[in-house]
Amino acid sequence: MAERRFEIGRIPGFATVAVATFVMLYLPIATLVAFSFNEGNSIAVWEGLSLHWYREAWDNQAVKDATARSLIIAVCAAVISTTVATMAALGTTRRAKFRGETFIYVAINQPLMVPEIVTAVALMIFFGMIKVATGYQGLGYLILAHSAFCIPFAYLPIRARLEGMDLSLEAAASDLYATPWKTFRHVTLPLLGPGILAGAMLAFVISLDDVIITEFVKSGGQDTLPTYMLGQLRRTMTPEVNAISTALLALTVMLLTAFFLLTRKRD
Amino acid sequence: MTEAVTIEARNAVKAFGQGDHVVRALDDVSIQIRKGEFFTLLGPSGCGKTTLLRLIAGFEMPTSGTILLDGADITELPPNKRPVNTVFQSYALFPHLTVAENVGFGLTMQGRPRAEVTARVAEMLALVKLEAMAGRKVSQLSGGQQQRVALARALAPQPKVLLLDEPLSALDLKLRKEMQVELKRLQTETGITFIFVTHDQEEALTMSDRIGVMSAGKLQQVGSPKDIYTRPVNRFVASFIGETNFLPATVVPGGVRLATGDVVEVAAQARGDVTLTVRPEQVRIVGAGEAGAIAATVKFLVYFGTDTHCHLALADGTEVVARVQSPASGEAGIEAGSAVGLRFASGAAQVLED
Amino acid sequence: MASRAEERMQRQSARNGWLLSLPALGLLLIAALGPLLIIFVYSVLTPGQYGNVVWEFSWDGWVSILFTRDIFDGTLGLADAHLTIFWRSVSLSLMTTLATFALGFPTAWFIATRPPRQRGLWLFLITIPFWTNLLIRTFAINEVIRQEGVLNTFLLWTGVIERPLSIIYTDTAVLIGMAYVYLPLMVLPLFAAIDRFDMRLLEAGYDLYASRWQVLRRVILPIVKPGIVAGSILVFVPSLGAYVTPRVLGGGKNMMIGNFIELQFLAGRNWPLGAALSVTLLLIVTAALLIYVRAANRGSNPHG
Numbered sequence: 001m002a003e004r005r006f007e008i009g010r011i012p013g014f015a016t017v018a019v020a021t022f023v024m025l026y027l028p029i030a031t032l033v034a035f036s037f038n039e040g041n042s043i044a045v046w047e048g049l050s051l052h053w054y055r056e057a058w059d060n061q062a063v064k065d066a067t068a069r070s071l072i073i074a075v076c077a078a079v080i081s082t083t084v085a086t087m088a089a090l091g092t093t094r095r096a097k098f099r100g101e102t103f104i105y106v107a108i109n110q111p112l113m114v115p116e117i118v119t120a121v122a123l124m125i126f127f128g129m130i131k132v133a134t135g136y137q138g139l140g141y142l143i144l145a146h147s148a149f150c151i152p153f154a155y156l157p158i159r160a161r162l163e164g165m166d167l168s169l170e171a172a173a174s175d176l177y178a179t180p181w182k183t184f185r186h187v188t189l190p191l192l193g194p195g196i197l198a199g200a201m202l203a204f205v206i207s208l209d210d211v212i213i214t215e216f217v218k219s220g221g222q223d224t225l226p227t228y229m230l231g232q233l234r235r236t237m238t239p240e241v242n243a244i245s246t247a248l249l250a251l252t253v254m255l256l257t258a259f260f261l262l263t264r265k266r267d
Numbered sequence: 268m269t270e271a272v273t274i275e276a277r278n279a280v281k282a283f284g285q286g287d288h289v290v291r292a293l294d295d296v297s298i299q300i301r302k303g304e305f306f307t308l309l310g311p312s313g314c315g316k317t318t319l320l321r322l323i324a325g326f327e328m329p330t331s332g333t334i335l336l337d338g339a340d341i342t343e344l345p346p347n348k349r350p351v352n353t354v355f356q357s358y359a360l361f362p363h364l365t366v367a368e369n370v371g372f373g374l375t376m377q378g379r380p381r382a383e384v385t386a387r388v389a390e391m392l393a394l395v396k397l398e399a400m401a402g403r404k405v406s407q408l409s410g411g412q413q414q415r416v417a418l419a420r421a422l423a424p425q426p427k428v429l430l431l432d433e434p435l436s437a438l439d440l441k442l443r444k445e446m447q448v449e450l451k452r453l454q455t456e457t458g459i460t461f462i463f464v465t466h467d468q469e470e471a472l473t474m475s476d477r478i479g480v481m482s483a484g485k486l487q488q489v490g491s492p493k494d495i496y497t498r499p500v501n502r503f504v505a506s507f508i509g510e511t512n513f514l515p516a517t518v519v520p521g522g523v524r525l526a527t528g529d530v531v532e533v534a535a536q537a538r539g540d541v542t543l544t545v546r547p548e549q550v551r552i553v554g555a556g557e558a559g560a561i562a563a564t565v566k567f568l569v570y571f572g573t574d575t576h577c578h579l580a581l582a583d584g585t586e587v588v589a590r591v592q593s594p595a596s597g598e599a600g601i602e603a604g605s606a607v608g609l610r611f612a613s614g615a616a617q618v619l620e621d
Numbered sequence: 622m623a624s625r626a627e628e629r630m631q632r633q634s635a636r637n638g639w640l641l642s643l644p645a646l647g648l649l650l651i652a653a654l655g656p657l658l659i660i661f662v663y664s665v666l667t668p669g670q671y672g673n674v675v676w677e678f679s680w681d682g683w684v685s686i687l688f689t690r691d692i693f694d695g696t697l698g699l700a701d702a703h704l705t706i707f708w709r710s711v712s713l714s715l716m717t718t719l720a721t722f723a724l725g726f727p728t729a730w731f732i733a734t735r736p737p738r739q740r741g742l743w744l745f746l747i748t749i750p751f752w753t754n755l756l757i758r759t760f761a762i763n764e765v766i767r768q769e770g771v772l773n774t775f776l777l778w779t780g781v782i783e784r785p786l787s788i789i790y791t792d793t794a795v796l797i798g799m800a801y802v803y804l805p806l807m808v809l810p811l812f813a814a815i816d817r818f819d820m821r822l823l824e825a826g827y828d829l830y831a832s833r834w835q836v837l838r839r840v841i842l843p844i845v846k847p848g849i850v851a852g853s854i855l856v857f858v859p860s861l862g863a864y865v866t867p868r869v870l871g872g873g874k875n876m877m878i879g880n881f882i883e884l885q886f887l888a889g890r891n892w893p894l895g896a897a898l899s900v901t902l903l904l905i906v907t908a909a910l911l912i913y914v915r916a917a918n919r920g921s922n923p924h925g
Contacts, residue, residue: 018731091641098635115862
């Protein structure tokens with residue numbers, strides 16, 4: 001007879017619920033991915049394995065345009081938000097607490113707190129006024145909006161990295177005759193590198209995934225991949241949407257894996 | 268002949284905090300450190316020794332007072348413009364650079380020619396016996412090796428003064444002993460002024476030319492290790508360095524009178540109530556009732572190998588510890604409960620003003 | 622107290638802090654914070670005929686949150702349709718919070734009690750959905766629960782049911798969807814709290830004759846309470862402002878506040894009402910966050 005041990009952390013039923021939760025979490029995604037390879041045009045009845053819908057999506061000009069637009073916006077938003085977030089992180093860490101620091105912190109993290117729908121309608125009104133006043137209808141509005149709400153996502157990992165950095169390293173550099181600029185260039189920046197890259201990746205993913213703000217801010221014919229997919233809801237859904245989702249999913253998982261490898265504590 | 272002064276602090280004060288919460292980490296400290304000496308700042312944590320070091324390095328500015336280097340005021344000079352280098356407690360080695368790049372960092376920042384940097388780095392690595400590690404990342408080194416790299420890095424630019432902030436505290440006992448010898452050797456070979464910060468009194472006594480004992484932001488005493496040990500100026504210094512006995516006493520002509528009524532012959536400038544201090548190894552145990560001896564009872568014994576600590580009580584209850592050689596096996600020693608007499612070695616007892 | 626040099630350094634440090642933060646603040650002011658102020662202004666203007674606003678002051682936007690004017694005699698009555706939407710938003714958000722807690726707590730506990738080497742992987746499995754496109758996850762759950770979806774197909778095939786279950790486009794669908802998409806937001810803070818939990822306290826509890834249930838109720842739950850509060854707020858706040866999930870799973874009719882706000886703007890009906898609703902949502906969320914901050918502070922300072 002097997003000996004039954006009293007496991008201290010075990011609570012009856014918890015493991016079962018947990019495993020069921022993981023299954024429930026991944027089953028729908030797995031279904032979504034599986035049906036992207038469906039031969040037929042149903043998203044519920046399996047009719048055989050094929051890349052039919054990937055080809056379909058690839059040949060769809062609207063999808064291609066939306067993809068290009070999504071990538072342009074995400075790259076611009078990642079670069080802009082990471083740049084300003086890096087500066088802000090350098091400004092708000094590792095110095096004596098100053099008047100207004102809390103305000104800056106709250107302001108930077110504000111996009112995390114305000115419901116997106118509220119920001120979306122606010123931007124729709126504001127950018128609407130500017131569109132009327134200037135006549136400019138381009139992607140600039142989307143890039144601006146995305147850059148803004150990506151700031152906290154870029155800021156937080158960079159700040160975390162900065163706070164984890166040993167202050168005495170910079171003290172050591174200045175002790176060894178490095179000017180403040182050289183200290184930044186030769187010590188702070190190289191050590192901060194992984195944090196900046198991690199922040200940029202998160203910003204990229206967040207921009208790529210955005211639906212609500214994009215939906216409200218975009219001018220006519222400026223669909224990104226997510227808003228294109230949302231638009232497909234009104235029609236009969238085909239596995240084309242699954243194919244696009246799967247591709248987007250794969251990109252996200254790749255970036256996230258890279259992010260985790262970058263931020264993992266190195267021994 | 269007065270020796271040349273390298274570093275001088277004049278009335279240095281460093282206060283942290285604001286309003287009601289001002290803490291004076293450094294409270295009006297003046298000190299002169301001589302060229303080429305191994306000077307140790309000794310004190311418990313929070314006594315201000317590291318703050319003083321950071322003022323000399325330039326990482327902090329004093330609230331008031333001045334810091335001078337070779338007679339020139341450097342109080343507001345940033346650290347990168349001071350010919351002073353630091354060995355950090357955490358070593359602060361650059362994790363993204365190799366050992367050689369770490370050692371050459373200061374020279375590179377000074378804009379020295381590459382050939383000179385390379386040569387100097389090789390020389391420094393030889394000095395700390397790490398030639399084989401030049402290309403390694405610092406994370407691949409052991410604690411002792413990292414310590415040596417930190418030393419080489421700070422010595423490479425040939426600073427006028429080397430500051431060492433508890434550099435041995437992270438090492439285990441054996442390695443610490445080795446590094447103590449190593450540091451002393453480096454200091455002698457380079458002739459650079461070392462200012463060494465530690466809370467370890469033994470480290471301070473064995474390595475230093477002079478010691479400055481600090482407590483509560485103030486400099487308590489400056490002197491040679493022997494001075495500090497044998498002639499402590501106050502109760503703090505006496506108790507912080509080594510073990511000692513304190514006996515309440517009153518000044519009388521020719522000496523002091525203990526609470527038991529016994530008079531100890533000792534030079535005393537003070538008047539009234541004082542404290543008599545005497546190191547345990549200067550307390551001699553003699554036969555009970557011997558003329559001039561202070562009567563005491565042995566309470567218990569603590570065996571330390573070669574030595575035994577005898578805890579004794581005087582007639583008034585004052586406790587005194589005497590360190591005696593442990594008796595050879597078979598030989599009868601002192602026994603707990605027995606009545607004995609005490610004498611202090613001549614000149615060993617000292618009067619402290621409270 | 623401080624010397625002039627010290628003061629100069631402090632001032633310089635503060636100035637540099639501000640200067641470095643300025644670009645980020647500027648960007649946020651133009652494209653996030655600033656426009657929010659416009660919402661406040663719009664909530665007290667008069668609706669224009671074809672959407673937008675007329676620049677005349679009016680409280681009507683605020684009044685019409687709760688009341689509706691009778692078309693014939695102009696008297697105010699409670700706006701039942703609006704109340705239904707509010708009630709649905711609040712109750713669905715609360716139920717979502719409960720559902721995610723019921724599933725999330727055992728999950729977080731399970732992860733925290735794995736051997737350290739496995740823990741990272743389990744945690745990663747929770748974070749992947751967290752960062753994955755919300756729309757994609759909503760689509761995924763949509764494919765499972767829709768009329769001709771995987772669930773119904775499977776149940777019909779096995780013969781458990783004879784007619785497909787009508788889940789999609791009901792409040793239940795929205796609840797399932799929100800619980801699904803916001804579950805990671807509950808698990809992550811719960812895990813953080815449980816991970817800090819000292820398992821020796823369990824030994825002490827059992828040693829002092831507590832049953833498993835008593836240990837859970839008297840030891841574990843009180844200690845991880847800050848994590849429970851954090852997780853609940855993190856789920857409740859986005860649930861209340863949810864837009865995508867009710868739109869995809871609730872169809873047109875099972876609206877929540879987010880969709881109702883959209884309706885006021887995109888259908889061009891009543892911008893001031895939409896603005897007033899936005900401000901209301903903002904205030905509720907702010908209140909929830911303040912509760913969270915207070916709870917978090919209390920958690921980190923047990924003696925305060």
